[in-house]
Amino acid sequence: MKVQTKDLRKVYKDKGSKDKEIVALSSLNLELNAGDSLGYIGLNGSGKSTTLKMLVGVLAPTSGTILLNGYNPLTDRKKISHRVGYLSPLKSQLWWDLPPINTFRMISLIYKIPKKQWKSDLDYLSDKLSFDINNKNPIRTLSTGNRVKSEIISTLLPRPDLLVLDEPTLGLDIVSRVSILETISDMQRKYGMTLIFTSHDLEDVETICDQIMIIDSGNIIEHSTVKEIKSKYREKRKIRIEHAPISHHETLDDSKISLVSESVFEYEIGAKESISDLVKLIPFGREIVDMKIESPCLSDIVLDMHKKHG
The missing domain is CATH 3.30.70 (Alpha-Beta Plaits)
Known part of the structure; x- marks a missing residue:
């Protein structure tokens, strides 16, 4: 999926002062093509999650434009949202009182995934992630690792054209982290997904992304390939x-x-x-x-x- 932003800006009103504004994102100009993988990194409060929410149509920008394959994610939501996969630690798409397989089946119906494709991808993902799809326990009783694996499977099953992952490996052990990164990378390359990935573990970013964009207090301070950044600042x-x-x-x-x-x-x-x-x-x-x-x-x-x- 082609992702384009022009002068994208988000400003919040400061609740403690009438006239003061908080600039979450100053001016983002971005262009990604199908198959590109971008690591979007910065400190806490730098504007990463705000940017991602605007890109997927969850949050309206103060000014500027966003186009996903030529569509506005807010006004053209019905035309584009089914082609966008978004995973956030603050927004679960799982039914917590039901086993994971119920969520996976519901997703196949919502996205109208062909049964053969759904079964094939589910087998592949559960095998790669060492995840037991026959586990009958409700999501809320699963370990952190298995809940995250369930989220990853749910996000990847529709084969989204744009995959937006906000800290997907947060709180995971090394084995789970590596298997999830490998799975994301395999699916992204196999189906030409455009990937936007955030993490405070920059080793993860370097492993999975070709490009890096660094944000600081709402301002983009660098956007280049990993190799170019290392060469430039070494x-x-x-x-x-x-x-x-x-x-x-x-x-x-x-x-x-x-x-x-x-x-x-x-x-x-x-x-x-x-x-x-x-x-x-x-x-x-x-x-x-x-x-x-x-x-x-x-x-x-x-x-x-x-x-x-x-």
């Missing part, structure tokens, strides 16, 4: 070298070198500096046993960007 790399220890003490001729132990030292190097220059600084007679190069992770880069814009 100012330093840390080199950790393990060498064969020697009995006598030697000094290292560079202030950037930090001696960790008799056989290990670390060195910070600029993104464009050559590692070969570092090797020359290793005192004669020390054999290199191991070398590890650490570039700043996405979390470090995003944290630095928020500090600079704060």
Whole structure:
């Protein structure tokens, strides 16, 4: 699904002051094509959930436009809502007093999913997520992991053209998290879904998304591919070298070198500096046993960007 926004803005009235306004989203200009995957990240209160609610037609913008395949999600709701999948930790689509299979059957009727397709996808999703679809216990009695898996299955069964996931892995253990991310990624690529994904776990974002958009206090401060962001903001790399220890003490001729132990030292190097220059600084007679190069992770880069814009 093609997603377009132009000068999208959301402003709330401050309840504590007549004249004061709270800008939740300043001006969002976005264009995504079918099959694109966008990680939408920012601190709590930065405007992420507000944006997602406007995109799916739950919340009206103050100004600006939103088009989903040319349709307005608010005024053309009947034409477009069945093609949008939205998962939010604050908005469950499950019938809590019924077993999960009842919700899955109801979804097949609401979305008019062909029986063969519904059965095939349900088997595939339950297998990928290690989820027992024959569990007769009501949703409210299930563990957090199984409730989230039920939400994921319910969201993916209609094969939406636009998949909007607001922190779908929140509170999950590592095994459940990995299986859910793999399942989302497989379905998104197989059916060419446009994906918008938010999470505070940036490792999840990096795993599942090709593009990243960073929002800070309602303002977009970066929108690029993961690779481009890492290349653009990678100012330093840390080199950790393990060498064969020697009995006598030697000094290292560079202030950037930090001696960790008799056989290990670390060195910070600029993104464009050559590692070969570092090797020359290793005192004669020390054999290199191991070398590890650490570039700043996405979390470090995003944290630095928020500090600079704060």
